[in-house]
Amino acid sequence: MTNPFYDPYKVLGKVYAEGAHLKIALSDSGIEELNRARTVKTVYGVLENDGYLSECIRAFAPKTPKQSARVLIKISLYWLLFLHKPRYMVTDTAVDLCKKLGKSGMAGFINAFLRKFEAEKVRLPEGDRGLSLRYNFPLFAVGKLKEQYGARAEAVMGAKSHGVTVRFVRGEDKYLSRPHETTPFEHVYIFPNFTRDEGFYAGDYTFQSVGSIAICSVIDPCRRLLDACAAPGGKSVLLAPRCDKIVASELHAHRVSLIEAYCSRMGAENVTPIQADSRIFREEWEGAFDGVLCDVPCSGLGTVAENPDLPLRKTEEDFRELQTTQLAILNNCSRYVTGGGTLYYSTCSILKEENDCIIQAFLNTNQSFEPVRCECALPHETTKYGMQFLPDTAFGAGFYVCKLRKNV
Secondary structure: OOOOOHHHHHHHHHHHHHOOOHHHHHHHOOOOHHHHHHHHHHHHHHHHOHHHHHHHHHHHOOOOOOHHHHHHHHHHHHHHHOOOOOHHHHHHHHHHHHHHOOOHHHHHHHHHHHHHOOHHHOOOOOHHHHHHHHHOOOHHHHHHHHHHHHHHHHHHHHOOOOOEEEEEOOOHHHOOOOOOEEOOOOOEEEEOOOOOOHHHHOOOEEEOOHHHHHHHHOOOOEEEEEEOOOOOOHHHHHHHHHEEEEEEEEOOHHHHHHHHHHHHHHOOOOEEEEEOOOOOOOHHHOOOEEEEEEEOOOOOHHHOOOOOOHHHOOOHHHHHHHHHHHHHHHHHHHOOEEEEEEEEEEEOOOOHHHOHHHHHHHHHHOOOEEEEOOOOOOOOEEOOOOEEEOOOOOOOOOEEEEEEEEOO
16 A cells, blocks of 8 residues: 555554554564655654644544544644645545545544644643653653753753664774764764664674663673673673673563574674573572673663653553562572672663662662772763763663672
8 A cells, every 4th residue: 555654554553552562563564665764754753742642633623533543643743743744735645544444434534633723722731741741751750850850851851862873893884974973882873774784684783772882881891791681682792792601581482582583693602591580589590690780671761762652651550560670680680699799780761769769779688789880981970879871961862870899
């Protein structure tokens, strides 16, 4: 189907109706390769502005539309308001798709909506709800960000992704004629867009977030490292040259397979993927590692710029439950650190409840560990126990890392 709204409609339908992750929906929807860039731009744009577009629908729809209609209206509004396409073209395209999908009744509703819509009459509410809608952040997090970052909170929420981060192993010169940004890390660049080619499958380069690379930069070389929440495997692979042996642990079997594939593609032969629950003690690992990395499950609120569908799935209840999991993993994995070894804790969160507060709770009951100051070339804020990277100064990414030494 050649209608330009069709592929975005398919992808967004999976995200909104089925709760699919955006990146998985994009890979599983069989979208037209010729116009992939247009589809990706549209679906990301709709989700980045989901709150505002929803407010537009509330302001002009006489009743709440069915989800299929809401998705198509959001696509239409995005093209109209953000891509600045002519109203007649947007309306005709939306109506044409309705007819091709056999939804003639929906066509009349959408036609009437788009013809009467006036952006000037849409007013966002004041206060935290307005900020939540404007910046596509969960409402429960807005107040926390304002409390923790003050006047900087809006810059943190409004920061945009700088593009695709690529870490090269070899052959980078052939790609650097393209527009790109340098980073503080060797062989790591950010491109506005980057389509994988044969070099990816040959292990010449990989896609890895700047946050993941920054976390690895503070980890000391060691004899035996446990990467306790390792999927998809990027940190294990990057750290492989610095460690004699790495055990890459992951809870779910299908994610262990991702680690295995990553290591195979990148030639990381000293990494052993294993399925294990990092909350549950394994006697054979007690005191067996001189380095343990706990990159724990978290809210992901530092990655909203990269994952604009994330606010659709995050609730305050989820946020509270995650903190229990984070502390459980850290407490359990601390038992695997040998005397004089190092325990690392990291998240892709920008909220202290998941970061310094977890470390404080851990130290309250684990006096054999003490925080160690670490440094990183990427701009960051020094917190009581670790380093907080914020999206407005770290290429759109937010994350945290803390280093703890176990006394001999």
